[in-house]
Amino acid sequence: MSYYLVKGSNGIIIKETYEKALRCQKYITHSTTKKFTCFREAEQAAFDHLNDIVPYYIPLPDHIEVNEMITISKLDKARKENQCSGR
Secondary structure (H helix, E strand, O other): OOEEEEEOOOEEEEEOOHHHHHHHHHHOOOOEEEEEOOHHHHHHHHHHHHHHHOOOOOOOOOOOOOOOOEEHHHHHHHHHHHHHOOO
């Protein structure tokens, strides 16, 4: 099985087919797509990219699911909600 990492200046998503990855490119700003044969490699590349684009004060997720779009704004919203709820 192959996995396709779509990454850009605002976030990432991992898809299982190239066609699905292409459809997601419109949601990821300045996107590029890379093929991986192993999910763990795609996930690690996604984390590496997130480390490069997400500000230091926004926590990254513990793991990434296939088809889960992770954007800076989504992570920042979750951070603010956690602050408001006292977590």
